[in-house]
Amino acid sequence: MVNAYPRTLKDALTLRAEGRRPMGGGTDLMVRFRSAAGVLPRFQQSLVFLRGVDELKNLEERGDLIAIGAGVTLRELCESPLIPVVFKNIMGQMASFAIRSEATLAGNIGNASPAADSLPFLICRNASLVLTGQRGDRTVSVADFITGPGKTLLADDELIREILLPREEFTLSFHKKVGGRRSDAISKLSFLGEARREGNNLFDLRIAFGSVAPRIIRSEEGEALAREVFSRGGNTKDIEGFYEKLITPIDDQRSTAEYRKTVSLNLLRRFMEKLREQ
Amino acid sequence: MDKIEFTLNGKQVSIEKDGTARLLDVLREDFSLIGVKEGCGEGECGACAVLIDGVIANSCIVPLGNAQGRSIVTIEGFSGTARYRVLEESFAECGAVQCGFCTPGMMIAAESLLNGNNSPSEAEIREGISGNLCRCTGYNMIAEAVALAAEKGKGLW
Ligand SMILES: Cc1cc2nc3c(=O)[nH]c(=O)nc-3n(C[C@H](O)[C@H](O)[C@H](O)COP(=O)(O)OP(=O)(O)OC[C@H]3O[C@@H](n4cnc5c(N)ncnc54)[C@H](O)[C@@H]3O)c2cc1C
Numbered sequence: 484m485v486n487a488y489p490r491t492l493k494d495a496l497t498l499r500a501e502g503r504r505p506m507g508g509g510t511d512l513m514v515r516f517r518s519a520a521g522v523l524p525r526f527q528q529s530l531v532f533l534r535g536v537d538e539l540k541n542l543e544e545r546g547d548l549i550a551i552g553a554g555v556t557l558r559e560l561c562e563s564p565l566i567p568v569v570f571k572n573i574m575g576q577m578a579s580f581a582i583r584s585e586a587t588l589a590g591n592i593g594n595a596s597p598a599a600d601s602l603p604f605l606i607c608r609n610a611s612l613v614l615t616g617q618r619g620d621r622t623v624s625v626a627d628f629i630t631g632p633g634k635t636l637l638a639d640d641e642l643i644r645e646i647l648l649p650r651e652e653f654t655l656s657f658h659k660k661v662g663g664r665r666s667d668a669i670s671k672l673s674f675l676g677e678a679r680r681e682g683n684n685l686f687d688l689r690i691a692f693g694s695v696a697p698r699i700i701r702s703e704e705g706e707a708l709a710r711e712v713f714s715r716g717g718n719t720k721d722i723e724g725f726y727e728k729l730i731t732p733i734d735d736q737r738s739t740a741e742y743r744k745t746v747s748l749n750l751l752r753r754f755m756e757k758l759r760e761q
Numbered sequence: 762m763d764k765i766e767f768t769l770n771g772k773q774v775s776i777e778k779d780g781t782a783r784l785l786d787v788l789r790e791d792f793s794l795i796g797v798k799e800g801c802g803e804g805e806c807g808a809c810a811v812l813i814d815g816v817i818a819n820s821c822i823v824p825l826g827n828a829q830g831r832s833i834v835t836i837e838g839f840s841g842t843a844r845y846r847v848l849e850e851s852f853a854e855c856g857a858v859q860c861g862f863c864t865p866g867m868m869i870a871a872e873s874l875l876n877g878n879n880s881p882s883e884a885e886i887r888e889g890i891s892g893n894l895c896r897c898t899g900y901n902m903i904a905e906a907v908a909l910a911a912e913k914g915k916g917l918w
């Protein structure tokens with residue numbers, strides 16, 4: 484089979500269904516299948532290059548949602564007035580300008596790395612994906628889509644068509660990425676806490692951890708507990724104790740499990756402090 | 762074989778080659794543009810940086826197929842411009858070149874930055890070159906050179 488360069492989504496889907504792997508910006512794929520200088524990367528499959536498909540480049544408001552086409556790059560998102568500042572800051576810490584100009588958000592999701600930096604945000608915001616295949620479209624939440632490291636619900640004939648991000652306002656968004664060298668660092672861990680507090684009323688509270696378990700950690704039970712602890716002015720130790728059980732990091736060349744767990748829980752505490760100070 | 766057509770340093774070109782080939786290899790081997798360097802080969806050092814549609818990209822991780830229909834400018838193409846001459850002078854004046862291996866990529870990063878922001882702050886300059894590694898200068902001279910170029914090249918960007 485040969486590589487393909489469709490110009491329309493319809494053609495892209497036909498070519499995909501024939502067994503080709505989607506190629507976005509290639510910033511993950513070209514590193515993963517890299518071989519020696521001057522030698523072709525070792526792809527096991529032919530590719531369908533999505534870059535030429537204009538239908539995937541949409542970026543617009545749609546009712547209560549922001550729709551982000553699969554062909555939109557991180558750079559374009561960082562420059563768009565539609566994208567929440569906290570998400571721009573998160574993307575601004577992903578790789579460097581030279582990568583963000585080619586890398587797509589769909590590729591970051593499709594890669595399904597537990598360290599993918601967009602995921603804690605997308606999962607915190609209840610974002611979903613429109614998957615499109617020969618039998619039509621279906622919508623799946625980002626949280627459900629990613630089933631494990633490198634594993635997703637994407638069927639062999641499907642493409643991510645767009646990412647749907649609900650438009651919501653928070654009074655506090657606290658994000659921290661802990662990595663190595665600033666712009667090329669893959670996360671050792673990341674934390675995102677968001678809340679909407681007005682006076683003493685806490686209307687919403689969300690917590691996500693990245694890179695510290697096979698999947699992004701987000702727990703309704705934990706968030707309910709955190710709201711409850713906040714209302715009664717209780718000790719954050721209870722919440723830390725709850726999340727400590729969910730945080731199951733690995734030791735790898737980037738960091739140790741102990742370090743990841745400790746720093747994650749420190750960030751959670753810091754978020755709860757900030758919420759009280761608000 | 763895939764047939765890929767794009768603009769290279771202002772000229773329309775066409776090449777028959779597998780679209781998964783690294784743009785870096787195509788530029789160096791098929792078009793003899795050896796100002797594009799290979800450092801890490803994994804997107805982390807910026808030695809292989811080129812401009813794609815005016816914006817910096819690392820050619821070691823750009824598949825040739827993604828160049829289709831776009832405009833690629835390498836340091837060779839950029840060196841014919843007035844902006845390049847200002848950067849060259851500023852790099853020389855500030856002692857921003859030692860072994861020179863990172864320099865083509867640094868100049869591309871500087872061009873991409875100044876193209877979007879013609880009077881960057883020091884922090885913005887450092888951010889703009891943060892994807893480019895230099896093992897010799899310690900970056901201060903390079904950051905100064907970019908600031909000087911922004912100053913000297915007023916009106917060019
Ligand atoms: C030096 C360097 C630094 C990096 N730093 C970071 C970082 O800080 N944080 C971070 O999260 N990531 C980082 N990355 C990883 C990478 O840049 C991102 O994951 C990027 O968003 C991938 O997008 P892409 O378009 O290049 O994906 P590609 O490589 O094109 O594709 C990635 C995966 O998604 C699939 N895919 C692509 N498009 C679709 C589609 N429309 N439908 C279905 N599947 C699709 C592909 O088949 C593949 O499996 C870094 C990479 C490099 C090389």
Ligand code: FES
Nearest residue numbers: 800801802807821
């Ligand atoms: S060689 Fe391309 S970024 Fe290092």
Ligand code: FES
Nearest residue numbers: 859863895896897
């Ligand atoms: S001058 Fe030697 S690597 Fe920068």
